[in-house]
Amino acid sequence: MSNAQLPFDVFLAHNSQDKPLVRAIANELKRRGLKPWLDEEQIPPGRSFQDEIQQAIPLSKSAAIFLGLQGLGNWQSWELKALISQCVKKNIPVIPVLLPDVRNLPEHMLFLEQFRWVSFSDQIDDENALYLLEWGITGQKPETIVKVIPQKIIEIQSDDLSSECGVNYTQLRDLLKAGEWKEADEETLAILLRVAGREEERWLREENIENFACTDLRTIDTLWVKYSKKHFGFSVQKRIWQSVGGKPGVFDEEIWFSFGERVGWRTTRHHQIFFVTWTSREWYYYSQINFNPDAPEGHLPRMWDEWRGGIEICSIVSKLVKCNIF
Known part of the structure; x- marks a missing residue:
């Protein structure tokens, strides 16, 4: 299967405690015409997380590793090992993503420094971060930064x-x-x-x-x-x-x-x-x-x-x- 035929644009690896934030980012990616793989949308009840994740990674054109204040969850730790292994084999781009208030990569994950990361600084509506994330997923710069309603940004910042x-x-x-x-x-x-x-x-x-x-x-x-x-x-x-x-x-x-x-x-x-x-x-x-x-x-x-x-x-x-x- 060629890269263009893969059903998912990006695999989203995250701690379940960060799911509300990751879900909001996934919805924004969908609004931009991308198809993310999110466990709650793709894994049916009664199925093994590990089996489903192992099958999903090769079906994604890229992988985003979300790092929040709570650190890595159990499943994300497993996902990360599988991700790195399969990404190396299949040349899948890996995008570290720092969620709000995470300023640097954790010390035990400094190997991710080899990849350019995306930081959402203080809010999930960070337009520059969304722009960079879309660029990392598609490999092409978006023509323009998709604008949200300015008033919404003002409300969040205030x-x-x-x-x-x-x-x-x-x-x-x-x-x-x-x-x-x-x-x-x-x-x-x-x-x-x-x-x-x-x-x-x-x-x-x-x-x-x-x-x-x-x-x-x-x-x-x-x-x-x-x-x-x-x-x-x-x-x-x-x-x-x-x-x-x-x-x-x-x-x-x-x-x-x-x-x-x-x-x-x-x-x-x-x-x-x-x-x-x-x-x-x-x-x-x-x-x-x-x-x-x-x-x-x-x-x-x-x-x-x-x-x-x-x-x-x-x-x-x-x-x-x-x-x-x-």
Whole structure:
């Protein structure tokens, strides 16, 4: 099979934790008329990753190795070994790609210095990086750099990612911008737990929320509110909490129940056995949460698998008031 007959323009090797960013780049490549090989689009359920990857590499005209802040994943490490071996045999171009906030190649991968790499600097909308990536894939300079809407670039660059705790909010910003609501929810919890030193426990005490920096809470909330178009966010939840009669720092079970129904975390079920009928109120598990834009207002962030009585949301509302976050 000649190079022109190969079905894929580029094989995308990446850590699964970077998939939202790689997916966004893959979509941009498609918009430019290229056909990338992305595992989630090409590997059917029940198939071996290794077998499918081994078959896919020779079907690609080039290979892009994405390097994110999380380093190489298990599958990417395997992909890399297979890639280098097969690329040498079949003369397949290898393009190292540095994702946002990765400035240099990792020390154990300095052998990739022999290839010119592409860096996405601080954002996945980096037009120069996309231009270079397309050039590396096709081997031909694009006639012009495909322009995105300038206002979109301005919005990304103007995001305030301030932190008093040394947290990098680029990943959260990019997930929210890409509409990856579940991943953004998980990233939000990961940040809160990391700052509080509660990563093993996986839940927060009331004092952890009370001591959380106002600057960081404002950054998280602003990103959620902005990219959900004011549909999600802590401040949205605060407004709903207050609308059902809730007060900052004061937990009331009935208020908590009403709040849960308003944001779609709780449902009322009607039961009947023979002539006996009754009603029950049930909380949704985390697996039942709706991670889509059509979810009820204030549905996200949810973060925890199970809520232990609403103390968290009550504490967050209190902290928002003290930080003057509206």
